[in-house]
Amino acid sequence: MTATVVDDNVVVARAPRVSVVRGYRFELVKLVSQWRIRLLVLACWIAPALFVAGVSRQSTLPADTLFGRWMHATGWAGPLVMLGFAGTWALPLLTSVVAGDVFASEDRLGTWRHLLVAVRSPRRIFAAKALASLTVILLLVAGLACSSTAGGIVAVGNQPLVGLDGHLLAPGDAAGKVLLAWVCALAPTLALAAIGLLGSVALGRSPMGLLLPPVVALAMQVAQMLPLPVAVRLALPGYAFISWNGLFTNPAQAGPLLIGIVVSLVWAVLATGLAYLLFLRRDFTNPAYDGSGRRAVTTGLLPLVGLTALTVAAVAVATPSMGSGIEQDKVQRSVATAFAHLYRMQTEQLHRPAVTEAQLKATAACTKGDGQVAPQGAGNDWRCVVTWHLPGVEAAGTAIYQLDVTSDGRFVADGDGPKEVNGYFLVRTPTGNAPNPLWQFDGNVELLDTSSKG
Template structure:
């Protein structure tokens, strides 16, 4: 009788997964934190509610704001309303919208002393930096879309979809006018990202949420003043507020896009410089105190 020895295979131990959480994990956590903030939700609500109110008030006025671009046409076409709102918002509203979250997102960790707790979650400073940066940029673009969409929809519903008068007096058909208005608002994406990067830099450097939020608005206002000074044409091209006016060329009899290309390059330059400065400052920071 032959006895065959059988061996039972022993289970092999599985090596624990030692991979550190990456940017994705940090990004999800930042989004959860932002969504829980009353301020972020309130800003989205304001961006949705305020445009219809402003459009209704302007439409009810007997005397239109004729001293503002497209102000004289607000009763003639619903497409003039979002362009008037865009010109007005470029002065200080858009820089403020860009800074409300970005100016606080790093400084809040200093204010609450949570940097050490955050870094003990096995995420690096680089992961945290890009997670917060992407969260701020994504939120600001969402606010911009809500604000622009509410303004365009309110103009069309309250005033109408009549043809629009161009800046050189030409008539623009309704369908073309809608496309141009949407494009005009889309041109603000690059400078909005630039202002977001500026607010992130100030948030990291100053560690003060109030300064991080207010300073970009003040800087934007100063840029607006410098841009209005004659004799500073070269300086004006490098201001972050100048790209916010680049959409004007789209509404000329013969459209020109040179300012749009220049504005895109200027916005990219501001974004790269500010993000690089913020990143290096965060990398070199001593956070042993909190």
């Protein structure tokens, strides 16, 4: 306690300010004492393991989900399937419930005056609430990652993982890439959490503050499905939820991922700073305060729109990325590379003489729309003819694939014959029928011209 002398006869005792550490502990206890937060923590640490283990035991796999077709073969596919689901749905909702409500809850309960009297510093209150919400969000993300990994390893085992270019990742390498993919997904998660803080501060008790992270995430997902230039896609913080795919090619397609992470972190810093400024300017004396609509637009929305325009311009200047990024030579190179890797896997299944990718000399000739349209851009009308050579065999082998290429560069190649190569989903091996790796496979076209063309 400190004493302040008011006059000669009166001494007023003044309590010291509450430190950020004490405020953080208090806010963290408040968060984890809520039943919905406890339920979310429990669900994130248990449900993914049950889901991955259950799906891995089913006869039908989510082949339309990235790495879903490999959930029978390796336990490392499960956490990647979960990461794809989390980036689309789970993480926006989790950031909404935690960060989107951390300030608005005080408005609903009318407890701002009590909190200010206790802490006596809006700056410390903001720091404590932001850190507490960040801690809970990190706990939830860690639960999703650890639980889904444990479920996959226990149900299927620590087996090699097939990458997006067909090459085989050893279990140790797969584990490192899976961990790195989840770490990279933290960047857009932080951006959504910062948007939740901004909405919670700017909109007060309005439910729109709580809905802001999932609404923004949904808008970014819709934008990724539209035929927008690559520069626009990379300028959105949600792109890092997609670009982790590039970790599973050789060499890794790191350019889009690094840009997505940087953009997400810049969004997180700016949105948190805007939330901080709005919080310091708010009226704590009015118990019916519901946020200032005009200030929310001028201080909250317009700077983020300006940041998007700035990042679009920066990416467009730094890289030649004003087109779709999906071009004929890139598609042909990706299909040929994946086919060569997977052909070796099929050769091993059938116990045929070993062959290397260099010996196969696989090439692909791809057209779009039966050659009636320019061979570029997304679409399900791509057709590729793969040609390869076997040592000691004069005639070249050919196989046909129908491709569905999405706007983010991911494609699914569907085998269209010959039957003994890729026309059926099972192959007859000396030990019985086995899934044919050449029947259908996933691939990834790097949208930026930064990877090796060799």
